[in-house]
Every structure is written in structure tokens, then in C-alpha cells.
Amino acid sequence: MNEHEGHHEAASYDVQAVEAKWQPVWEKLDPFRADDAAVASGERPKYYALTMFPYPSGDLHMGHAEVMALHDVIARYRRMQGYEVLNPMGWDSFGLNAENAAIKRNEHPATFTYANIEVQYESFKRYATAFDWSRRLHTSDPEYYHWTQWLFLKFRERGLAYRKLSPVNWCPQDQTVLANEQVVDGRCERCGAEVTKRELTQWYFKITEYADRLLADMEPLAERWPDRVVHSQVNWIGRSEGAHVAFEVEGRDKALTVYTTRPDTLFGATFMVVAADAHLAGELVTDEQRPAYEAYLEEVRKASEIERMATDRPKTGVFLGVHATNPVTGQRIPVWAADYVLADYGTGAIMAVPGQDQRDYDFAKAFDLPIVRTVQPPEGWEGEAYTGAGPAINSANEDISLDGLEVAEAKRVTIDWLTAQGLGSGAVNYRLRDWLLSRQRFWGAPIPIIHCPSCGEVPVPEDQLPVVLPELKGADLKPKGVSPLAAAEDWVNVDCPSCGGPAKRDSDTMDTFVDSSWYFLRFCSPGATDGPFDPAQVRMWGPVDQYVGGVEHAVLHLLYARFFTKVLHDMGMLDFTEPFQALLGQGVVVNQGKKMSKSLGNGVNLGEQLDKFGVDAVRLTLVFASPPEDNIDWADVSPAGSLRFLQRAWRLSGDVTSEPGADAGAGDVGLRKVTHRTVHDAAELLENHRFNVVVARTMELVNATRKAIDSGCGPADPAVREATETVAILLSLVAPYTAEEMWERLGHQPSVAQVAWPTVDESLLVEDTVTAIVQVQGKVKARLEVAPDVSDADLEAAAMADPDVVRAIDGREVRRVIVRAPKLVNIVV
């Protein structure tokens, strides 16, 4: 035979040539086009697979490569299972990156943006992703942001978009305000600059109105969302239960209401504190104390967020000159202003209970205010404020006594009493703040509002949408504290739609997270012209069955998109309230234990890796490296090893000598069992996103097939064909080029991506014999080959008769025998 020659010639395939060969074939076959009709007619069940769309800041990088590889496994697998898969892709193409680049290059942000999109698009194609490109969208297209603006107006109609004057986070680097979610450790989430506070009138979405639902609806998601993300959101929403309590203030009609989680400690409230930067403080302060207060406020305003957030900082504050009355003790208590109380949480004021709150304790010590303990600390306790459990003390007046009650009971009694007296009530509070959505930058969706001196805020009439961005470029885009749009005279000056008088457009643009809060809906009907989406199409495809992306968006995109979905549901446009049924949060690709970065010089260039090892090897490496949620250290993995494996698998396809369609039933049973067991297990593993194990099992199948060819049933056995075809199908989820090449060599038409998931022959999953282990005192002493359906009694008898077991028992008395047929016998002596 020409085995030597054949073997030599078939030792490997040319990776680059294979990639070039299949791309046009797939382009023509378009195997991933989602067919609306197939779902509408009930021909196939729908499956909406979505992966977070990228921001076009440059070419695709390792991070993209990982998500896409993982996501592709899911999309391709579901398709093979018979689902009609909607797997769209687009670009989150508004944002500062392009704007900053445009300033530097003296061009329009669109130039940079759309050029990068084309680069990424080509890379996606090369990367062999299973996207339906016919649904491609870009959030910076007027056809798209038309509807972002429309949604803004709808939200406003429902009272969910409003303007208010408030202290806001300001990023001095990006020259714009930021939402709370976009401030991480006092720094801008985007650029890392230290955030400062400014008092500005800004647009907000009233996400707090949905706090309870955003929290409650998380429960059913917890099963199929990563714990991390669920916990992040729960923490971020920060629900707490307590009470509102009204305090009379001398010389003032209106009571001073506070929120507290410890109404049971009311007897220990010896002073009150108002947030220094709350308007309330300015209202309360006496003329006499005003200069001191204003000096303090000035100081507070100068402090950065980072300074303010330090919890070990000494307490500062100023007396406002007024007194309130503790409603239970009747005591006259002073009202102070301090920066440890937050203006935008609760009512912006607290009752201070230094006996039971460390912060209040520190403040009381600093300003020599009285401290009363109202919860009995345990024997020998030596701390300062006591926050633990215990019976109430010093908590009685003529009307009510809490003394002796435990904390929970005391809370209940106090709330009941307050309610009866009309002094307060139980209350729930959230840490979540409204979403500040306006940005003082150019490259985003303009806020479709016109400010008229006589009519006030006037929405742009719907038939005048979209409000298209003007043609600004280069220096015109330089950030100057207000949006560059404000300086575009032709654009900003308009006639009021209401009265026809001269008016100005709102010159801010929307946070780009608004754009991405509804894109998954648009994909269901990307061409919709009379609404953001066709509700019927969304009913058909939605919600997203599997979302894949980075968990860094835990409280950003993933929270905002949930909010949008609920609002749209309330508007009657959606029949579901949660957008993403399941979420897979993949880890990040690092190098040598560190995040890849230019400054560390440890970046790994995706393009170079693809050139060197090929698309399939890189994808395989990323999928095989670890469970999808774990980080991958590029220094720990071996794309070269992946390529070797792919070549080894591919070589099988050249060795098969039986004809396509050969009856596998006549083939070697041993190999068939391995094949069918692998398919059976792979299905379950894929359901559970155990992709790395699926690859490992595929490797085993390749090894078993190799062995069968070389030293077993031989290349002509139909079982070898069956096994090799199965390898091609399994590999097609991860390594589409290699799989396609194998499929062709096996005598089939492309594309392997279009074949059905193999049917498992259940009879081949049954083993003739299984190995039962026999333990004595929990230690393995013998192995027995037994029938899978052996009875407990027979197995026990066989075990007791085994010479090794008899030796191990060594004549001792058998006290107990545990039998788990057919796998195990444990003898206790």
C-alpha cells in the first residue's frame, strides 16, 4: 500500500488555505439566517442567542475572541438540536472613544466609528461566527437612534424621564456628568479620572420606581444567572426596611422627617444630622450660624469623592443653631449638618443614635454630644457603639416601654406606636438612585427636547424624529463643560413646536447605556419603521434565551436593560418582564496573571495569534482552557497544542475508507459505544455550559478512533466512519473550519453546521459488565466484573467470596455490609 506516501501527504492541512476556502462557501450558504416564517408557522421552536455587541474602538481583541467562541458553541449547538436560532450582531457605536479620536484627527466621529466597524466585521467573518448578518445594526445610525429618542419621549410621558437640579458626579477628564453606576471607587468607570461633584440640572430616568420589581424579579433568574451578577444587583439596589420618623423642629412648621433602620433605638436619639449639601440644611440654619455653615459647606464641596468615601476619616460638621424634639423622650436635641450624611439617600437627614451606631458615636465624641445606650450589650462587651442583638434598655416613657424587648420586637412596637401617634410609619428604602442619563458630549443620541422661554420643556414632535446630529468635527467637539452641540448655532436654535417662538434644543446627548438598553428588541425586527420594533416579532423571538457577555456590566447594562424591559412591558409593548432568561458571564483573558494592558506590555494580539495558529486553534484554546466563567491566563494555555489536536482529528477523516452512508450498525461495538456515550454526555455538558469538558471528551473520542484505526477494527469499519463524523460534528461547534474540511473529506456536502445533532442509540449506552468495587472499612480491596443488573444479594455473595476480601476481613466479625449494586460493596468489621 502507499500508506507511507499517503500518510506523509496527509500529515496536516494548511490552516490559512482552509480558512480562505470556506469563507466564500459559507457566505453563499448563509446557514445562520434566522427564518421568521419557520418560527411563525411553528415548524421549529425559536431560540434567541445573544452576545453583547461590541464597541468599535479598534479591531477585535482576545476578550471578544473568547466571548464569541463560547457564544458560538451555544448558537451552533441549538441549531443542530433543531431550533430556529436568532443570533444577531451589531455595534454599540456611540461613545466617547470615537469622539476623542475625532478631536485628535480633526474629523467627524462617524468616520472613525464606521471604519472600525468594517474592520471588526471582517474579523468576525474570518473568526467564523454564526451570526445572522442580515439583522446588523449600529446604535449611531439615525434609523436606530430615532427610536432611542422616541423611547425617551415615551418614558417622559410616563413620568419616568425628568429633569432635576442635584449634586451630580462630574468627570473632569471626559468633561461630562456620570451616572452612579459609572463611578467606581470614586473614579470614572471609563477613563479612571477622579470624579468630583457639581450641582447641575440633568435628565434622569426614574429607575428607582422599579427598584422593588428589579429586586423581586431577580429570584427566578438566580438559577440561570451567575451568582456574582445577581448579588451585585441585589447589593446595588440595596433594599432596607425601617421607618420614617417625624421630629418637631423649634420655630418651624414642617417636621424634620428621617429614615432609620433602627426605630427601636429612638430613645437613644440625642441629636440629628442633616446632609451638609442638602437644601434642607440651608433652610434650617439660623442666621447666626449661617456663616459657619456656609464655610463648612464650601469645604465639603471641595473634597473629592475619594476623600469623602474614606470611612476612617474624622467626623466633621457644624451646628445649625436649631433644636428638634425627640418624640419619645421629649428631649430638646440639636440639629447639625455633616458630610457623613448623604443628601440623596432617605430624607437626607438622620436621627443620630450614638449608643447604637458607630458613625453617630464618632460624631458625638468629636462634638461632645450625649450618648445613651438603648440596647443592652452582652456581658464583658467593651466596644463603643453596640449594633448587635439584645434587650432594649432606657427605652420607656409614660406611654410606651420597649425595655426588655429584643431588637426585632422593639422595632415593630415602635413602628406601631409611631403610626398610631401619626409621627411616622414603617418604610422601605433603596440604595439605588435614579439613572442620570444626560451627557455633555457630542457622539450620542441627542435628547429630543426643545427648551422654550414661554412653553418650557417641549418634546420634539414624533414626526420630526430623529433629531439628527449636526456635522461637527475636530476642534468643534472639544469638551468645554457643556455639550459641543450648544455651540452649533444652526442646530441648536429652533422654533418652538408649541408656540412657534425662538427656542433652543436640549444640547445634551444620552448616556450610551440607553442605546444598549433595547438593542436586543430591535434585532427581532431590525427594519421596523413605525416603532422601535415590531411587537409581534418580539413576542415571537423574545425574550433572549441565552445571553453571553462580560460580568463587568453587572450593575450597568444588565440593570438598565432589565429596567427598560419592565417599562416597555408596562407600556404594553412586551409580553415579558425580563429580557434575558439565562446569562453566561465569561471570564477575562489575562496574561501572566495580569490584565492585558499597553503599560504592562503584556498584551496578546488576536490577529497575530490567528495568523500563527489559525482561527480554529485559537477558538479551541479559549473554549478548552477552563470553565467559561473562569479567567484564562494566556500564559497557561497552548494554542500550538490545540492546533496539534485539530490536525490529529482531521487526519482521521483521511483514514476512513468506508463509503458515506455505510451502515454503522454493522460496525465495531466497542468504538460505537464510545461514540454514542460521548454524544450522550456532550449534550448534557453543553446544556450546563461545560464546554471545556466537551472538548476533553471529543479528544477522548479522537484517541479512541485513532486506536481503532491503527490497532483495532481498522479504517474500513463503519464504526470508524461514524466516530469520525461524530468528531466533525462535535468539532463544528468550536472549530468550524477543521470540521468543515473533515466533513468534506468524509464525502459530504457542506455545511456540517447544518446537520442535525446525532441521535444516540440508547442500547449502546448499556455496558455488558461493570466494575463493582469491594471495600473493607472503606478501603478498596477488590474489583468484580458484574452484570449491570446484578442483584444486591448476588453482589454481596460474590464480594464475600472473593479471596482478597476474605483476606482483608481476616476472620473478624462482619458487623455490617452496605451494598450499592452494581457499583459497590462496603464491608464493616
Added chain:
RNA sequence: GCCCCGGUAGCCCAACGGCAGAGGCGAUGGUCUCAAACACCAUUCAGUGUGAGUUCGAAUCUCACCCGGGGCACCA
């Protein structure tokens, strides 16, 4: 400080409460080669972070601690 998640071979990772090892990387030896690469064959290495507990039996369940990662944090 509070709350989550995770610690298995030199490395990445498997293991329905039942034989600690499926797979890969690396290393070593061999076959092939003039030599090397590739390929193939073989070998190597842990008793599962630590300490208790439950159990006939624990990597797996419970508790405490240690280490690593994450979320929240002057949110009353």
C-alpha cells in the same frame, strides 16, 4: 467591616457522597530522522488549603480558620 464565590499533580482543569484522574500543557525516555520539527509510543507527579464534625464511606455535606477573587461600604 458586611455579604458572595473559589482552593484537586509543576501548570490549566475532570471526578451522581463510593477506585482521586477524563482531557490537555509541560517534563523525561523511546520510535522515526543525517539532524531537527511534526507524528507516534511510554513514563513521571497530588491524596484534594488547614482543623474538626456528620457518614459504613467525604474532593464532594456541616462548622471554624487560612489564602485567592468578587460585590457593597459614612446608605443611617
